[in-house]
Amino acid sequence: MADLRPIDAPFVVLGPSGVAIRDRLKGLTGKDEKVLRLVGDHLGTLAGKDLKARCGSGLDHDTNAWAERKRALTAASSSRWAGSITKATHDQWALSRRAQLAHIQGLEAGIKTIAHRLSLPLGEKGSKRAPGGYRGAQEWFTKSRRLHVLLDRLERERGDRATGRVRVVRGGKRLLRNRHHLDAAQLTEADWRQRWEAERRFLQADGESGKRYGNETIRVTPGGEVSVKLPAPLAHLANAKHGRYVLAATVSFPHRGDTWRDRITANRAVAYRIHEDVDRRRWYLTASWTIPTARTMPLTAARVNGIIGVDTNADHLAAWRLDEHGNPVGEPRRFTYDLSGNIDHRDAQVRHALIRLLHWAKRHALNIAIEDLDFTAQKTREKHGRRKRFRKLISGMPVAKLRSRLVSMAAELGITVVAVDPAYTSKWGAQHWQRPLTSTNRKTTCHDAASVAIGRRALGHPIRRRTAPPRNDQSDHRGHRTAQTGPGTRGREGTRPHIPGPRTRSEGAGRAANAGDQRAQHRPGHATEPAQPMLSL
Structure with a gap:
């Protein structure tokens, strides 16, 4: 870290x-x-x-x-x-x-x-x-x-x-x-x-x-x-x-x-x-x-009822709807466009893809989260060397034009656009969300998983999922750790605190701080009251 x-x-x-x-x-x-x-x-x-x-x-x-x-x-x-x-x-x-x-x-x-x-x-x-x-x-x-x-x-x-x-x-x-x-x-x-x-x-x-x-x-x-x-x-x-x-x-x-x-x-x-x-x-x-710049909606108000995370790619927009807790809802959506041809054709393709995205967001009364991308320093051949294909790919992505057009079109429909830091969204999205969201009826791509990561970051939730709990009979019978925690909870991405005691088998019974009074725990074979002295005849 x-x-x-x-x-x-x-x-x-x-x-x-x-x-x-x-x-x-x-x-x-x-x-x-x-x-x-x-x-x-x-x-x-x-x-x-x-x-x-x-x-x-x-x-x-x-x-x-x-x-x-x-x-x-x-x-x-x-x-x-x-x-x-x-x-x-x-x-x-x-x-x-x-x-x-x-x-x-x-x-x-x-x-x-x-x-x-x-x-x-x-x-x-x-x-x-x-x-x-x-x-x-x-x-x-x-x-x-x-x-x-x-x-x-x-x-x-x-x-x-x-x-x-x-x-x-x-x-x-x-x-x-x-x-x-x-x-x-x-x-x-x-x-x-x-x-x-x-x-x-x-x-x-x-x-x-x-x-x-x-x-x-x-x-x-x-x-x-x-x-x-x-x-x-x-x-x-x-x-x-x-x-x-x-x-x-x-x-x-x-x-x-x-x-x-x-x-x-x-x-x-x-x-x-x-x-x-x-x-x-x-x-x-x-x-x-x-026109006078309209007053923007507060970030807390833009997060109400969830958000739609959008991942920008060279030929499509990958979008997924998230609830207020950061959980994906429904199926991922993909809005394709073709950037070949003249400038008028490319502009029309981007405009049609954006209007479909905005109409979908309007039906669900949700706002949109995008990455604050800037490829100005990423297009040089000195940075990527022989990777001409990759340089051509990022050079062809209309991130600046797409963002400005999205903001202007969203303002007409009353939709707020939230920009997030693009760091590690694709990497962590594929690492933590692609496999759990893949099923026999749905094949989740890395771009779909990145849209989930973007939406969670816009909602204030961590992108990385909590680690899976231990096996049965080791800790809480597979409970607690995969539950969603609030954005203000300290250590929500860390491991569970170590509590010594017989349940973790780290110390003997009766030696840990949480052992307490064994007689006061109503266990079989233990008296709940002190033993009475025996009277001699």
């Missing part, structure tokens, strides 16, 4: 802080699409120049520099377009800084692992907590060269972070690299150019509370009419008053449309983004707004 790392306490996950809904712009004319492309390309050019200026200032940027950048953009667009561009630039630079820090931490972890393995003799076996030496001299030499490469990268990244320099690609680094590998990406140069231009357009505007319908730049009426405030150089394309262009398409927002309509009717802020799906040749409008 001394080698086990500390287990963090379970906690209730906070609910979502924002809402985003999307609808298709149906019925756009050729002129509408042309105007949207012209506006998006013009604003995208301004956004690129502003991002260059922001990255150039580095850590010396302040509010005065921000105001100067906004004034420079206002002349070529408008004050509101300039505000949206500068805010998006600031957010993108901050995101790049966080990604830079994560990259530095990954390089440090890789360097530490390689240095440790290089210090060990060739072929030395490792343990579960520390890798062993490299297999041969060739691999040792290759890794020694890679160590110097990583050290150079780390030095360069640390220098960039100290000076505030980040590397950002508007449109995405992956799409930029596809330009040099069109055959592998199965794209023509024209297709790539169309995607590249669509990703670099800028057609998003932040909302303003108190303004008409919550947004003056991209305005959507309760009836679904969409109009765009044109930048100053493109004002001649307007088909409505005050330099606005009204699209022929309308939106209705089938999902949460009533909430959105109530919000814009009250002139509350709503942000909009117009974007083109090149593959489908469709245009979409996304509306988003912030």
